[in-house]
Amino acid sequence: LKATMKAVQISAFARPKPGRDKWTSAACNIRDVLTVEENVALPTFKTGKKMMILRALTSAVDPGSWRMVNGSLDYMRHPKSFPYIPGHDVCGYVEKCDPDSGFKVGDLVVSTSTKEPLSLAMAEYAEVQANSSALVPDGVSPEEAVALASAGHHALGNVKAANIKEGDRVLVLGGGGGIGMLLLQLIKRAGASFIVLTSTHWKVEDVSKFGVNKVVNYNEEKWWEKKEFMENKFDKIFDCGEGKIAWKRCKKVLKSSSNGGRFCSVTLDNPELHIHNIFQTGPIFRQLLFRHFWVKMFSNLPGYNGPSVVEATRERLNEILEICQKKEIEVVFDPVKPLPFTTEGV
Numbered sequence: 001l002k003a004t005m006k007a008v009q010i011s012a013f014a015r016p017k018p019g020r021d022k023w024t025s026a027a028c029n030i031r032d033v034l035t036v037e038e039n040v041a042l043p044t045f046k047t048g049k050k051m052m053i054l055r056a057l058t059s060a061v062d063p064g065s066w067r068m069v070n071g072s073l074d075y076m077r078h079p080k081s082f083p084y085i086p087g088h089d090v091c092g093y094v095e096k097c098d099p100d101s102g103f104k105v106g107d108l109v110v111s112t113s114t115k116e117p118l119s120l121a122m123a124e125y126a127e128v129q130a131n132s133s134a135l136v137p138d139g140v141s142p143e144e145a146v147a148l149a150s151a152g153h154h155a156l157g158n159v160k161a162a163n164i165k166e167g168d169r170v171l172v173l174g175g176g177g178g179i180g181m182l183l184l185q186l187i188k189r190a191g192a193s194f195i196v197l198t199s200t201h202w203k204v205e206d207v208s209k210f211g212v213n214k215v216v217n218y219n220e221e222k223w224w225e226k227k228e229f230m231e232n233k234f235d236k237i238f239d240c241g242e243g244k245i246a247w248k249r250c251k252k253v254l255k256s257s258s259n260g261g262r263f264c265s266v267t268l269d270n271p272e273l274h275i276h277n278i279f280q281t282g283p284i285f286r287q288l289l290f291r292h293f294w295v296k297m298f299s300n301l302p303g304y305n306g307p308s309v310v311e312a313t314r315e316r317l318n319e320i321l322e323i324c325q326k327k328e329i330e331v332v333f334d335p336v337k338p339l340p341f342t343t344e345g346v
Contacts, residue, residue: 003042004040004042005040005123006038006040006123006124007037007085007122007124008034008036009036009085010034010082010086011033011082011083013069013070013071014028014033014070015028015071016028022272023272030069034343035343036345036346040123043123043127049098050098050101050129051101051129052094052095052097052098052111052129052130053126053127054090054092054125055124055125056090056121056123056125058142058146058338059091059121060089060146060149062089062151062178064077065086065087068086069086072273072275073274073275074276075276075277076275085120085122085123087120087122088113088121089110089121089149090111090121090126090149091109091111091142092126092142093106093107093108093109094107101130102130102314103135108135109128109134109136110133110134110142110148110317111129111133111149112132112149112312112317113128113132132312133317134318134321137321137325138325140325143333143337147178148321148324149312149317151179151182152320152321153313153316155179155182155320156186156316156319156323157316158183158264158266159186159190161264162236162238162262162264163262164190164235164236165191165235165260166191167191168192168194168235169196169233169235169236170187170194170235170236170237170238171229171234171253172184172237173218173237173239173241173242173246174198174199174218174240174241174267175238176197176200177241178332180197180240181207181332182329183240184210184211184212185211186323186329188210188211189329195211195212196213196215196223196229196234197212197214197215199218203215224252229252230252230253233253234253234254235255235262236261236264237253237264237302238264238266239263239264239265239267240266241271242267243268243269244270247263247269247304250263250302256301257295257299258300261303262304262305263302263303263305265305265306265307266307267307268307288306291304
């Protein structure tokens, strides 16, 4: 390995600009804190800890990476120090590895992380955990593999937890993004017979190949008041973006738990959540615990799957990669991909 490498450097949290209350990249001062540097120190290889060094081919951005960059959850997730290298998802060739890692030098591997190290993916060489890495099978490109690293295993975990049955009717709220597109296909693969998507930018002819039978524009129609849904209720609802308000609205169109109905929250109650101290965590966990307790007490309410961090394991990565290899799902890319490894591109 050479002495230094090209890598993204984050010098401070990308906080919202003055007068802006959103935590999106457009609203935050990302251009003030992010650069791509040429002479960053290589990661130190640690033997005996099932770690590996990958020569990166491609990396991807997931919501967790952005929350690390903007510091919206800095009480719970934050870098050890600044500057640091962002990114959780990376695909590349193994340059160094432990003998008991299950991999060898030269293997093409994809890796993600929900544990330490939480970052280091956006660099020429990335330090990764063997336990949350998997071999990229033949027929799956590095771009497909890295796009599945976080979104794929998370979508698969949520679909399995929902226990979808043959013939289920399913509503996916705000499922037009990366996880949503995979959820739709995995829901169809699990046996659902009727799938509705709420979205402002997809039309049914665009997503029918993913199993979608109907698209509802949530800016024009209230899905929770549609007569056809109230008369023929859904078995499962997956919420990818509405949050707490979706749980309040869903009872009109979702079956009770005694009839198999279940609300599956893929996002947080407040998608724009920020936690900077311990006092801000209390109301969040109280609401979730109360909701779990309440639905168990009253069988006339839908069942509830709360948002969770689905642990990245080699087994789950292998499973979603095999599904992709068999062409049972299609990875949907942003039309402008891939972006160059420059400050502007990142």
